[in-house]
Amino acid sequence: MTQASEWPSWLAGWPLDLARSRFSPEHHGDFERWQAAVERMPPLALTDLNLSQGAVGGSIIASPDEIDALEASLQQLHPWRKGPFQLGPIYIDTEWRSDWKWDRLAPAMGDLSGQRILDIGGGNGYFGWRLLGAGAAAVVGIDPTLLFCMQHRAIQRLFDHPSHWVLPLGIEEIPATTTFNWVLSMGVLYHRKDPTEHIRQMFALTEPAGQCVMETLIVDADQSLYPKGRYARMRNIGVIPNLDDLMRWMGEAGYRDIRVIDVSATTLKEQRATAWMRFESLDKALNPQDASLTVEGLPAPLRAILVGTR
Numbered sequence: 001m002t003q004a005s006e007w008p009s010w011l012a013g014w015p016l017d018l019a020r021s022r023f024s025p026e027h028h029g030d031f032e033r034w035q036a037a038v039e040r041m042p043p044l045a046l047t048d049l050n051l052s053q054g055a056v057g058g059s060i061i062a063s064p065d066e067i068d069a070l071e072a073s074l075q076q077l078h079p080w081r082k083g084p085f086q087l088g089p090i091y092i093d094t095e096w097r098s099d100w101k102w103d104r105l106a107p108a109m110g111d112l113s114g115q116r117i118l119d120i121g122g123g124n125g126y127f128g129w130r131l132l133g134a135g136a137a138a139v140v141g142i143d144p145t146l147l148f149c150m151q152h153r154a155i156q157r158l159f160d161h162p163s164h165w166v167l168p169l170g171i172e173e174i175p176a177t178t179t180f181n182w183v184l185s186m187g188v189l190y191h192r193k194d195p196t197e198h199i200r201q202m203f204a205l206t207e208p209a210g211q212c213v214m215e216t217l218i219v220d221a222d223q224s225l226y227p228k229g230r231y232a233r234m235r236n237i238g239v240i241p242n243l244d245d246l247m248r249w250m251g252e253a254g255y256r257d258i259r260v261i262d263v264s265a266t267t268l269k270e271q272r273a274t275a276w277m278r279f280e281s282l283d284k285a286l287n288p289q290d291a292s293l294t295v296e297g298l299p300a301p302l303r304a305i306l307v308g309t310r
């Protein structure tokens with residue numbers, strides 16, 4: 001759902017005109033191809049939407065030709081990184097088994113009934129669906145990567161859910177005019193130039209007594225890592241903190257009761273190339289002789305999930 005008129009009135013202070021203007025060929029050269037793919041999707045709907053299973057989705061009553069057309073449209077939105085999704089007989093086997101991260105996170109969030117949630121860097125909205133499945137009243141995702149917003153647009157054509165939006169905005173563009181019961185930042189901190197500013201922005205967007213989820217790459221080391229070049233072949237990595245620094249930054253921003261709920265190494269089963277993400281993946285980013293190191297000789301990806309309260 002991307003029409004401004006369909007965005008919730010409580011986002012009135014946000015730069016919605018800017019968000020709307022980004023669904024355009026001026027903003028991204030592939031927009032018209034993506035938009036055509038979404039518009040070519042046959043007018044199908046799920047008969048039994050299930051947001052509480054690993055592969056979110058459900059059944060579709062359609063002819064084989066319609067299913068082929070749907071699959072062709074969705075493949076135009078390659079690469080699919082976060083999922084999986086089950087759309088009738090089509091299983092979108094995404095690069096990430098994001099359901100595994102959800103399984104690590106969900107027990108700490110509990111029942112989300114009535115909660116309004118912001119997912120910063122939420123990609124195509126996979127976690128938003130799981131949050132709604134856990135009872136959330138409304139989920140807003142923001143992600144500056146337009147393709148992921150288009151993937152959400154495609155999924156929304158099938159799910160037609162009234163309370164889930166993904167806007168092509170970055171955290172730095174969001175005013176603190178609306179606060180949220182939960183603010184999630186997963187996989188974003190290490191892409192930000194100033195991690196402490198990022199956490200301060202999260203705090204400003206968190207309702208008093210609300211909570212945040214901070215999920216990030218970390219290092220198990222005395223010093224946080226500031227890669228000089230690439231890290232696991234990624235160019236735009238500012239800092240990979242150790243837990244001490246991360247908890248201190250969260251505390252300095254104002255969060256209290258900060259707790260580490262999970263630390264896990266990323267495995268080649270959790271992040272891998274598939275038919276829906278045909279580019280290179282984690283296996284090409286690790287040292288072939290020693291999987292505890294990246295190809296740059298740095299510690300292999302280790303991720304932590306922390307929760308804090310405002």
Ligand SMILES: C[S@@+](CC[C@H](N)C(=O)[O-])C[C@H]1O[C@@H](n2cnc3c(N)ncnc32)[C@H](O)[C@@H]1O
Pocket residue numbers: 082096098120121122123142143144145148169170171172185186187188191215
């Ligand atoms: C590693 S992915 C994480 C996706 C998802 N949250 C997850 O945990 O699997 C990082 C996401 O952050 C988005 N991102 C990058 N810069 C951002 C910014 N300034 N504000 C919000 N999101 C950003 C990227 O487009 C990308 O989708």
